[in-house]
Amino acid sequence: MKMKRYFAPDSRQALRALRDEQGPEAVILSNRRVKGGVEIIAAMDYENSMVDSSTNNTSARPEKNQKSRQQQSYASQNNPVKRMDTSVTQEVNNNFFKDADITNNHYGENQLNHESDALNKIQGELAGLRSIMEAPLMHFSWRETGRVQPLYASLLKQLLTLGLSSALSKSIAKRIEKQGLNNNSWSESLNYLADLVPVDNEDILSSGGTVSLIGPTGVGKTTTIAKLAARFALKHGRRCVTLITTDNYRIGAHEQLRSYGRILGIPVHVASDSDELRSLLLEVKGQSNKRHLTLIDTAGVSQKDISLTEQMTSLDVDGLDIKNYLVLSATGQMNQQDDVIRAFSSLHLDGCVISKIDEAASLGETISVLIQHNLPISFVCDGQKVPDNLHQARGNLLVKEAIKLMKNLKKSLSDEELAYAFGGVTSNAKI
Structure with a gap:
């Protein structure tokens, strides 16, 4: 059996590449999200390999093969896809080592590893069998739907x-x-x-408040804060805006926000922990007797990074109403966006900002994942211009x-x- 890896920005492009090169005889053994896209592992000559494997296994263990064939026959009579996958895999998991009559005294660790590899191989072949049976059924179902x-x-x-x-x-x-x-x-x-x-009907550009922008690295949090600050300052005055950064992870992390602050004429404050953040917010609250907008810039961390927990702890300030907006890039794939929302949702999300719409090839995946999680959209960004490329979210738009x-x-x-x-x-x- 010959295997080959295919890498592409998304699953559809990877499937196209696989189909163009190997044709209808290729079998996908696995696919997974990797950094930068999707990786698909496919096999050629799969049927021949499975025939050879079955022949070898029959010679070594005729009784077990007979039992396995009976199970597969029963499964195919009931449900050719799901029953075969679950019943045979469960039987292999439960009886593989018992049928092999393995004991720790007789076999060493190497033998156990060998048997484990063999089990993984069998499970892979079962998955391949399932795929072989699923594909024609899916094609048939789609063709019948189109016909009927x-x-x-x-x-x-x-x-x-x-x-x-x-x-x-x-x-x-x-x-x-x-x-x-x-x-x-x-x-x-x-x-x-x-x-x-889902759309956030509360307009912070009119009502003000305290808003923190959170999200992964590179999604445009700082630029979005500059757009919000500029828009609010134009409407209510520069003294009605406060900028705070809690990004203490990157070298020079404060400089970009400070640059925007100098251009807009708005001071930038640094909070290294939740205590400093509380002090700054209470100070701002005590000084402002009218509509005021406080924007908190946070460190960009991966949804899988342990420092995400630390960041959430620093924003956990009791007694102060902080709205958390997740900044989500429209260029991300659906699985990635889903992971991001799930990771950051442990810090209560009040809404989100969709950035980089101008760089996206499609918005369908972003729309799908937001509907799935019922995460309201507050703003959308379609460029780097401050404050022009910031718009109130509207479902129809x-x-x-x-x-x-x-x-x-x-x-x-x-x-x-x-x-x-x-x-x-x-x-x-x-x-």
């Missing part, structure tokens, strides 16, 4: 092409189908999508921008991609 429900399939294809998740696309299509599919179904689905987009990006990209999903999206399968799939 052409209007539904056409609408679903448009929603998937927009970049929306499979679950969200199906939900919208089914909702519109219940109302009756017609020539206006696409427009109706977009209006429904716009209504689903975000959907219009998503359509614009889809048309500019001029992409069309292949039948294979549509079949896998329709089936909701992203791994262990045969191309």
Whole structure:
């Protein structure tokens, strides 16, 4: 069995590369998120390898192979995909070492490692078998949907092409189908999508308050703070704005915010811990007797970084109403954005800012993950200009921008991609 790795910015591009090079005979053994994109491991000559493996295993353990074949036969009669995967894998896990009659006194650690590798190989082959059976079923299901429900399939294809998740696309299509599919179904689905987009109705640029911007490195937190500060200062005056940074992780981390502060004529304060932050916030609160906006810039850390916990601790100031806005880059993939939201949600999120819309190839994935988590959008940023490229979030405007990006990209999903999206399968799939 020959294996090869494929790397691409997203799963769709990786699938295209795999299909173009290896054709329909390739089998995806695994896929995973890696830094910078997606990695897919695929195999060629999979069927031949499995036949050889079955022959060898039959010679060594005829009784066990007979038992395994009986289990696979039973599973295929009931559910050719799920039952085979669960029953056979469970039997292998429970009885593998018992059937091999292994004892620690007779075999050493190397032998146990060898058996563990063999178990992993068997589980991989079972996953491959499942993928072989799933692929035709998914293709058949998608073709039948297109034949029996052409209007539904056409609408679903448009929603998937927009970049929306499979679950969200199906939900919208089914909702519109219940109302009756017609020539206006696409427009109706977009209006429904716009209504689903969670939007923060509180305008801090009018009401003021204390807001901290949190998120991973490089998503544009500091630039967004400068835009908010400039917009508020133009409306209420520079003395009504306070800038605070808690970023003590990077060398020269304060300089960018200080530069913006000098340009805007707004002082910048540094808080190294929660006590200093509390003192600064109480000082600002005591001095301001009217509408005031305090913006807190935080360190950019990975959602998987241990320092995230430390940052959250520094922002945990009891008795003071701090609104936490997550800054989310529109250029990120859905899985990555989902990880970010889950990680930072332990620090209560009041809303989010979508940055770098001007750099995004699609907005469907971002819209999908925000709807999934019901995280309200407060602002969107579509450039580096301060304060011009900052806009109040509106569901219909975000959907219009998503359509614009889809048309500019001029992409069309292949039948294979549509079949896998329709089936909701992203791994262990045969191309």
